[in-house]
Amino acid sequence: MAIRTIREIGDPVLNKISKEVTEVTPRIQDLIDDMFETMYETNGVGLAAPQVGILKRIVVIDTTGEDPIVLINPRIVETDGEQTGNEGCLSVPGKSGIVTRPNYVKVIAQDENLETFEIEGTELLARAFCHEIDHLDGHLYVEKVEGDLVDVTPMDDDDEEWED
Numbered sequence: 782m783a784i785r786t787i788r789e790i791g792d793p794v795l796n797k798i799s800k801e802v803t804e805v806t807p808r809i810q811d812l813i814d815d816m817f818e819t820m821y822e823t824n825g826v827g828l829a830a831p832q833v834g835i836l837k838r839i840v841v842i843d844t845t846g847e848d849p850i851v852l853i854n855p856r857i858v859e860t861d862g863e864q865t866g867n868e869g870c871l872s873v874p875g876k877s878g879i880v881t882r883p884n885y886v887k888v889i890a891q892d893e894n895l896e897t898f899e900i901e902g903t904e905l906l907a908r909a910f911c912h913e914i915d916h917l918d919g920h921l922y923v924e925k926v927e928g929d930l931v932d933v934t935p936m937d938d939d940d941e942e943w944e945d
């Protein structure tokens with residue numbers, strides 16, 4: 782496994798549409814493993830393949846640190862309600878902004894064996910589904926921010942809490 786370089790806002794790869802995955806090759810399995818490692822290393826809750834420069838429809842999410850989810854070719858099939866809250870992105874370092882998302886999201890995706898499954902989430906998980914799937918279509922949350930982006934204090938690597 783290896784830490785991959787995260788592409789940052791302004792890199793054109795982040796605005797491109799990713800391609801469907803039709804086969805999970807060893808190379809793609811390595812990519813998924815690296816995406817998890819990179820996400821955990823940077824204290825992220827989600828990462829999409831285009832963020833590491835690969836235009837494939839692959840997302841990894843873990844909102845608790847104990848529930849890794851791989852979504853291949855994910856599609857949002859149902860949403861309900863609304864939540865308005867802070868959002869950030871590893872590709873937009875040091876910033877956050879207020880974004881309104883559905884409070885409930887149902888996704889159909891494929892797993893690493895390309896078996897189709899359905900997964901539902903509310904609150905942070907629903908927000909992560911929307912944010913990461915947007916990446917696969919070349920969209921960043923900054924397009925949806927209400928008001929201004931604000932500066933955030935970077936999280937210390939050894940600290941679980943945001944610093945004051």
Ligand code: NI
Nearest residue numbers: 869870871872
């Ligand atoms: Ni992001």
